[in-house]
Amino acid sequence: MKKILLLLADGFEAAEASVFTDVFGWNRWEGDGNTELVTVGLREQIKCTWNFTIIPEKVISDIVLEEYDALAIPGGFEEAGFYNDAFDERFLGVIRYFHAKQKPIASICVASLALGKSGILQDRKATTYNHPTSHRQDQLRLYGANVQNELIVIDGHIITSSNPATGFEVAFLLLEQLTSETNVNRVKELMGFEI
Structure with a gap:
């Protein structure tokens, strides 16, 4: 069984977290059944960007990182306090652990800024929120990332998105x-995605 740690910061976007809970949930019940996703935060209650409050299954202080095979991080809004948690040393320490072990790390939108802040994107290809009105790509460059103007960038074991x-x-x-491409295609088909 592969365990995925879904790391949630206060102010995260619920829709960005739900893609992981749904895809890995569908895989657990309808795919190869070989994944378990666990929601983790810095505290026992976390407020999403749009004031939706969730209770993560675990807090960082209660987990054993060695038990997890991959890390997933949704982005969020500065106005909702996202960077207070995302730039917290406990949060960054989790990112550094997965990077040191070369385990898969997937981030959506501005969650890549936490990867940058942790130091793991130095001289690596990456992306972040790229709307013309945003300066987030400039911020990511300040962390030493080789910013790509692409929707999704994969550099080794790290996935970032825009x-x-x-x-x-x-x-x-x-x-x-x-898992495998065959397994992903099965889950996509069952969820109604075109393959």
Whole structure:
């Protein structure tokens, strides 16, 4: 069984987290059954960007990182306090652990800024929120990333993406890294995606 740690910061976007819970949930029941996703945060309650409150299954202080095979991080909004948690040393420490072990790391939208802040994107290809009105790509460059103007960028074991619309594809890419293309196609077909 492959365990995926879904790392949630206060102010995360619920839609960006739900792509991981749905894709890996569908895989557990309808795919190869070989994945388990666990929601983890810095505290026992986390408020999403749009004031939806969730209770993660575990808090960081209660987990054993060695038990997990992959890391997934949804992005969020600065106005909702996302970077308070995403830039917290406990949060960054989790990212550094998965990178040191070369385990898959998947981030959506501005979650790549936490990867950058952790230091793991130095001289690596990556992307982040890329709307013309945003300066997030400039911010990512300051962390040493080789910013690509692409929807999704894969550099080794790290997946970054440019906006919330990429969420499902990022989740499917992570599932493929942990299972197989055949399995992903089965899950996509069952969920109604064109293959």
